[in-house]
Amino acid sequence: MGDRLKDRVAIVTGAGRGIGRGEALLLAAEGAAVVINDFGGSAAGEGGEKSPADEVVEEIKAAGGKAAANYGNIADYSTGEALVQQAVDTFGRLDIVINNAGILRDRMVFNMAEDEWDSVLAVHLKGHFNLTRAACVVFRQQRSGVIVNTSSESGLGNMGQANYSAAKEGIIGLTRTVARDMGKYGVRCNAIRPRAGTRLVISDQMRAAAEREGSGGMQLKGLEMFEKTNPPEAVAPMVVWLCTDEAAHVNGRDFLVGGNHIALYSLPEQIASIKTDSTWDLDTVAKLAPEELTKDLTNQFLPKEA
Ligand SMILES: NC(=O)c1ccc[n+]([C@@H]2O[C@H](COP(=O)([O-])OP(=O)(O)OC[C@H]3O[C@@H](n4cnc5c(N)ncnc54)[C@H](O)[C@@H]3O)[C@@H](O)[C@H]2O)c1
Structure with missing residues (x-):
């Protein structure tokens, strides 16, 4: 066991399986007490059982660490507040939040049911907000805290995942703004886009x-x-490092993390632009855009010629 996070207290959502489990185990191995949140449902978010969270708690305790289980659904606003309260009541403080819980309900956009959209946005995007909002009240008062959010490469666009990619790229926007809202209080917020061979992929x-x-x-x-x-465990080292003081200079960033590869993403940049002397009218856009703004673009999503 290491001591990089000795005396710190963490919450990990969706920590009963997959990537979250690996993160919780490594946080605990580095000395943090961890609240293990997991509602224990299917990959589509149905059902629910206590055993995934309980088993990770037992695993941490058996290795000499500290952990407590929480079975709340992170899509519920009240679960965020309850988790923060549980961390403070059980372990005396809160230092680290890992927003990780996630589900998938893939469908081509023209077939996607309202419930498939709503449930994915609720677990991922609102779930991130629910815990972040509650934790930031504590973090602001104590002038410290770290948040790691879980986005996805799918946020860059992926067929059949309109709901999931919207939520995951929303999480990047949330990350950049929370970093700005909380930076002056000594709080950091970063995001990962993980790769791991879990039941979700x-x-x-x-x-x-x-x-x-x-x-x-x-x-x-x-x-x-x-x-x-x-393996899901390979995501944890970068996430745990982001939680340490060694990463104090990293805020509002997003990283690809998986296997043997970690990468830092750029912020989106303007790569071409046009200007006009007055304000835009359609004729001027129609003339200048194809000449100067979009001349190098092709519609890459048309079917390939046979
Ligand atoms: N596996 C990958 O390659 C990959 C890629 C990109 C993003 N992600 C993201 O990583 C995160 C973890 O995914 P994983 O691959 O480990 O999946 P997983 O299914 O193995 O683990 C997710 C865990 O979250 C829990 N969970 C789901 N909804 C919940 C809710 N509402 N409240 C509480 N717990 C809930 C599940 O019970 C499960 O134990 C997700 O946000 C996922 O979108 C994973």
Whole structure:
């Protein structure tokens, strides 16, 4: 066990499985007491059981660490406040928040049901807000605190994930703004876009389809290779490092994290622009845009010519 986070107190949402579990175990191994939040449902957010959170708590305690379970649904506003209260009541303070809980309900946008949109936005985007909002009250008073949010490469655009990508890129905007709101109080907020072979990216259906369709088992081998080279535990070291004082200079940033690769994303930049002497009218836009603004662009999402 290390002591980089000795005497610190952390909350990790969705810590009963996958990436969150790995983060909770490493936080605890570095000396933090951890509140393990997990409602224990399916990958689509249905059902719920206590055992995923309980098992991680037991694992941490068995290794000599401190942990407590919380089974709340992070999509509920009250769960954010309850988690902060539980951390303070059980362990005396709060220093670290890892917003990680997530579900998937993929569908092409033209088939997506209202409930599929609402539930994904509620767990990811509102779930991040619910705990962040409650934690920032404490962090502002104590003039310290660290938040790590969980976005996704899907936020950059991914077929069949209108709900998920909207939530995940919303989390990047949330991260940048919380970093600004809280920076002057000594609080930091960063985000990761993880890669890990969990049930969320490799579903049972996907595995079965790969077994059925894969030419010579190639697709299945690809999935198995992704799982092997991207274990969920490999995400935790960067997340835990972001929580240490060694990362005091990192705020409002987002990183790709997985397997053996970590990358820092740029802030979006303007790459071309046009200007006019007065304000825009349609004829001027129609003349200048294709000549100067969009001349290098092609519609990359049309079907490829045979
Ligand atoms: N696995 C990847 O490659 C990958 C890629 C990009 C982003 N992510 C993100 O990483 C995070 C963790 O995903 P994972 O791959 O470990 O998935 P996972 O399904 O293995 O773990 C997610 C955990 O969150 C819990 N959870 C879900 N909704 C909850 C809620 N409303 N309240 C409390 N707990 C809840 C689940 O019970 C589960 O234990 C998610 O936000 C996911 O979107 C994962």
